Amino acid sequence: MIRRHILGFGLLAGLLLSGAALPVQAQAADPQNTLVMDLSYGRVVIAMRPDLAPKTVARIKELARKGFYDGLVFHRVIRGFMAQTGDPTGTGAGGSGQKLKAEFSAEPHRRGTVSMARTNDPDSADSQFFICFAEAPHLNGKYTVWGQVISGMEHVDRIKKGAPGSGAVEDPDKIIRLRLAADVK
Numbered sequence: 001m002i003r004r005h006i007l008g009f010g011l012l013a014g015l016l017l018s019g020a021a022l023p024v025q026a027q028a029a030d031p032q033n034t035l036v037m038d039l040s041y042g043r044v045v046i047a048m049r050p051d052l053a054p055k056t057v058a059r060i061k062e063l064a065r066k067g068f069y070d071g072l073v074f075h076r077v078i079r080g081f082m083a084q085t086g087d088p089t090g091t092g093a094g095g096s097g098q099k100l101k102a103e104f105s106a107e108p109h110r111r112g113t114v115s116m117a118r119t120n121d122p123d124s125a126d127s128q129f130f131i132c133f134a135e136a137p138h139l140n141g142k143y144t145v146w147g148q149v150i151s152g153m154e155h156v157d158r159i160k161k162g163a164p165g166s167g168a169v170e171d172p173d174k175i176i177r178l179r180l181a182a183d184v185k
Contacts, residue, residue, distance in 0.1 A: 031182035033057065035064060035147065038176040039159070044152035045181070046114055053103035053146040056116060056125070060146065061180060063096060063127055069178035074159050078167035081136065083159045084117055085175060086128035095126030100144070107145040109136040112156075114147035131156050 035046040050057040063069060069085070075092050076084040087094040102122040109115060113132045116125035125144055132139075133156070149156060162169040 032061075032180060034150075034181035035060070035178060036181050036184045037069075037152075037178045039152075039155050040173065040176065041155040041158045042152055044155050045150050046147045047150045048147045049107070049145065052105045052107050053116075053144050056100055056103050056144050056146045059096075059098065059100055059127075060129075064178050064180055065183065067177075068096060068127065069175050071174055071176075073169070073172040073174050075169060075172055076130075076167040077159055077162045077169050077172070079161045079164075080134055081167075082130040082132050083156060084128060084130040084167070086117070086126075088127075090172070092128070095128060098126060099123060100125045103144045103146075104141050105145055106141065109139040109143070109145065111135060112149035112153050113145055114149065115139065116144040116146065118143065133157065 029047065033048040033050055035048060037044040037046060048057045048060065068088075072085050072088060073090045074083045074085045075087055075090050084092070088096075100116065100123070102118075102125065104122070107113075109132050111132060111134050113136075114129055115132070117128035117130050118125040122142075129146075131149060159173045160169055160171070161167075162172075
């Protein structure tokens with residue numbers, strides 16, 4: 001299963017790098033491990049990595065199936081670094097109420113990497129996650145990487161940026177809808 005996922009991810013990445021425009025279902029090497037996130041700017045497709053973070057991926061799937069992320073804002077967005085979402089309070093202090101044990105890996109934080117936000121406690125991740133705008137090697141091995149944007153990064157790039165330093169966003173952009181590709185009709 002893991003080998004098939006990695007091979008499918010590699011094939012999919014190769015097709016995307018070649019510039020091939022594919023429908024969402026064709027992009028999803030494994031629709032059960034692919035998220036479709038609709039923003040006002042367009043659709044973002046995220047390949048989840050259960051081979052790196054199985055418990056985190058399982059929790060993200062559970063929350064996505066419940067519609068937890070629908071309407072949540074990107075409350076912290078730092079130009080050239082990352083866009084963070086997943087807090088139902090929109091303040092950066094909230095979550096789903098279920099802490100996750102860290103699943104750190106050697107997977108690097110690069111453009112399009114999706115990783116869990118947390119406090120100083122490595123086991124404090126909950127529902128908040130961030131998408132990297134660029135390479136962020138200082139995060140490597142310190143945050144749980146659980147996905148990679150495989151399509152629609154140009155839409156992530158358009159998310160409204162926050163204040164320099166804090167990244168706090170006034171009138172922030174929202175996730176319209178986030179679902180598993182297998183559940184998108």
